[in-house]
Amino acid sequence: MEKPPIIWTNVLVFAVTFTIAAVGIPAYEIMVGFTWMEIVATILCLGYCGMSITAGYHRLWAHKTYDAHPIMQWIFAIGGAFALQNSALHWSSDHRIHHKFVDQNDKDPYSAKMGFWYSHIGWMLREYQAHRYHDYSNVRDLQNNKIVMFQHKHYLLLTVLTNFGIPLFLGWLSGNYIGMLLSVGFLRLVLSHHFTFFINSLAHIWGNQPYTDQNTARDNGVLAFLTYGEGYHNFHHIFEYDYRNGIRWWQFDPTKWLIKSCSWVGLTRNLKVCPEDRILKAKALMQLKRAQVKALQLPNAEQILQRMEHEYQLLLERMQAYFELQKTLLAQKKVGMQHKKAQLIQSYNEFDLRKQYQELREGFQFQQRQWQLFIEQYA
Numbered sequence: 001m002e003k004p005p006i007i008w009t010n011v012l013v014f015a016v017t018f019t020i021a022a023v024g025i026p027a028y029e030i031m032v033g034f035t036w037m038e039i040v041a042t043i044l045c046l047g048y049c050g051m052s053i054t055a056g057y058h059r060l061w062a063h064k065t066y067d068a069h070p071i072m073q074w075i076f077a078i079g080g081a082f083a084l085q086n087s088a089l090h091w092s093s094d095h096r097i098h099h100k101f102v103d104q105n106d107k108d109p110y111s112a113k114m115g116f117w118y119s120h121i122g123w124m125l126r127e128y129q130a131h132r133y134h135d136y137s138n139v140r141d142l143q144n145n146k147i148v149m150f151q152h153k154h155y156l157l158l159t160v161l162t163n164f165g166i167p168l169f170l171g172w173l174s175g176n177y178i179g180m181l182l183s184v185g186f187l188r189l190v191l192s193h194h195f196t197f198f199i200n201s202l203a204h205i206w207g208n209q210p211y212t213d214q215n216t217a218r219d220n221g222v223l224a225f226l227t228y229g230e231g232y233h234n235f236h237h238i239f240e241y242d243y244r245n246g247i248r249w250w251q252f253d254p255t256k257w258l259i260k261s262c263s264w265v266g267l268t269r270n271l272k273v274c275p276e277d278r279i280l281k282a283k284a285l286m287q288l289k290r291a292q293v294k295a296l297q298l299p300n301a302e303q304i305l306q307r308m309e310h311e312y313q314l315l316l317e318r319m320q321a322y323f324e325l326q327k328t329l330l331a332q333k334k335v336g337m338q339h340k341k342a343q344l345i346q347s348y349n350e351f352d353l354r355k356q357y358q359e360l361r362e363g364f365q366f367q368q369r370q371w372q373l374f375i376e377q378y379a
C-alpha cells in the first residue's frame, strides 16, 4: 500500500526544533553557560504548557470532567498554543476519536497497535486521516465555546506570539536573549512535545492494567511524573469522565491537584468523580481474571476456582450492600437538611441505620481483606 503524503510543515517543525535543542543546548552550556534564571524559566514554562494540555485540552475540553472559569480557560487556551499541539478544538476532536475507537488502526488517530513510532509522532508526519481533518462533528459542544473558537481561529498567530514572544520577553528581563530562546524557546517546546506524546505511545505500551484489559492503556507511575499525572492511563481509559487520573492520594497527579485546589477558590466547578464501588468492582474483576489464569495451571484447579468464585461473589455482595446503604444515607441527609419533619424522622431512624451501616462497612472491609489475601496467592 502506498503511504499517504508527508506533512512537511510538521516534519520541519519537529526536526528543526529537535535539532536546535539537541545541538544548541549543550553547545551553549559549554561555551557560555546557562544561569538559574534560564533553568527556572524553562521549568515553569514547561509546566505551564504541559498543564494547559492535561488540565485544559484533555480533562476540561476533550472529556468535560469539570467546568472552568473563563480566566482558567484563557490561561489554558494560551498555554495550549504555547505547547504547539494544534488548537484545543482539533486536539479534542482527535482525542475523542482515540477514546471511542481505541486501538482500531483504521480509526484511532494514534492507535498504539500501529507501534511506538506511529503512536508517538509518526501519526502527525503523514496525512493518514486527511478525510476527516476538518470534521468537527464530535466537538459541537466546544464549537459553542467562544474561548475555544477564538483560539482555533487565531491559532497560528497565538503560537507565534507565545513561542517567540514569551522567550524574547524573558530574554529582555534577564538580559540574555539567546539563552532564553534556546532554553525556554526550543528545549521547552521539544520536551513538552515528547512528554505529551509519551501518553499516546508509552502509556499504551509500558505499565500495568489494574482496571481493564479491554484496551492497551497502562498505568505507569514513572510516566505520570513526566506527564503531570496522565500516566495513570489505564484508569483514565475506563473512567474517562473522572477529573482524576491517579485516584489514590499517593499517586502523582498534579493536574488533579490543580483542578481540585482551583475549586476551593471558585475557578473550577462540578468536578466529576466515578463512584468508588464501580472502581473497586473493575479492579476486583481484573484480579479475578488474572488469578483464574494462574490457578488453571495448578493440579487442584477446580477446587481453587470454586473457592475463588465464592470469595469474589461474596465481595461483590458485601460491596453492593455497603455502597447502597451509603447512598441512602447520603440522600436522607440531603432531604433532612431541607425539611424539618424529615429531619425528625431521620433522627428516629438514624441510630438503627448508623448501626447497620457500621456493620455493613465492617463486613465489606473484612471481605476485602479476605479477598486480597486469597488472591495474592495467585498473583
Ligand SMILES: [Zn+2]
Pocket (backbone or CB within 6 Å): 058, 062, 063, 095, 099, 236, 240
Ligand atoms: Zn483522554
Ligand SMILES: [Zn+2]
Pocket (backbone or CB within 6 Å): 098, 199, 200, 204, 217, 233, 237
Ligand atoms: Zn490513550
